[in-house]
Amino acid sequence: MNFPEPGDYIDIHNHGANAVPGIFTIETLMAHENREPENIKGLTYSFGIHPWHLDENSHDHLISCVIINAVNPDVALIGEAGFDRIKGPSLELQRKTFEEQVKIAKEHKKPMVIHCVRAWDDLLQEHKKLKPQMPWLVHGFRGKPDLAQQLVSKGMYISFWFDFVMKPEAIPLLKSVPKERFFLETDGAGINIMDIYNKVSDDLDISVEELKRTMFLNFNQFFKGIP
Numbered sequence: 559m560n561f562p563e564p565g566d567y568i569d570i571h572n573h574g575a576n577a578v579p580g581i582f583t584i585e586t587l588m589a590h591e592n593r594e595p596e597n598i599k600g601l602t603y604s605f606g607i608h609p610w611h612l613d614e615n616s617h618d619h620l621i622s623c624v625i626i627n628a629v630n631p632d633v634a635l636i637g638e639a640g641f642d643r644i645k646g647p648s649l650e651l652q653r654k655t656f657e658e659q660v661k662i663a664k665e666h667k668k669p670m671v672i673h674c675v676r677a678w679d680d681l682l683q684e685h686k687k688l689k690p691q692m693p694w695l696v697h698g699f700r701g702k703p704d705l706a707q708q709l710v711s712k713g714m715y716i717s718f719w720f721d722f723v724m725k726p727e728a729i730p731l732l733k734s735v736p737k738e739r740f741f742l743e744t745d746g747a748g749i750n751i752m753d754i755y756n757k758v759s760d761d762l763d764i765s766v767e768e769l770k771r772t773m774f775l776n777f778n779q780f781f782k783g784i785p
């Protein structure tokens with residue numbers, strides 16, 4: 559896998575990213591999209607089954623795509639995978655597919671990126687049951703500080719929802735998450751990661767350079783142990 563350079567802006571979760579000098583991006587490949595990772599400077603990839611794009615008919619094919627791509631060294635993470643109680647197939651199928659992906663992540667010693675909508679109990683139960691050795695990154699987070707604390711206490715990392723993080727209301731949440739446990743993302747929304755860094759560094763009363771250093775250390779910590 560590719561790693562960021564010190565001084566890069568890190569966009570931990572994006573869709574449809576291009577390589578941009580000074581920005582290091584994790585590009586999300588969803589199994590149903592039939593896209594493959596390429597070794598491009600400034601990009602690395604996650605590969606997995608998004609619960610929105612899963613059903614009984616496609617399940618076997620999608621899992622075989624994850625199995626095939628998980629061995630690719632340019633695939634740094636498995637996911638986004640997880641639970642959605644608003645949109646997607648039955649919870650039973652979501653759970654089965656999630657557990658299969660956790661197993662694949664374990665075999666290849668890759669961390670996971672998690673999509674979770676109104677299914678925190680389901681996610682926490684799975685974490686308790688499966689005791690994953692590789693860390694989980696919950697992306698698109700905009701929950702309460704208490705919930706963030708709970709996830710962090712289980713060893714998870716949090717990436718804030720791009721839209722929420724730009725609002726003044728995000729400050730209590732931003733301040734409540736230990737700085738060694740969070741990331742920033744654009745999630746395919748076409749917004750500029752630099753604007754997010756500016757806003758978050760203001761909120762936390764630190765410089766953009768310091769925020770970049772923190773994100774760089776977090777990245778290396780999160781991917782520690784990757785073969």
Ligand SMILES: [Zn+2]
Pocket residue numbers: 571572573586638745
């Ligand atoms: Zn996404």
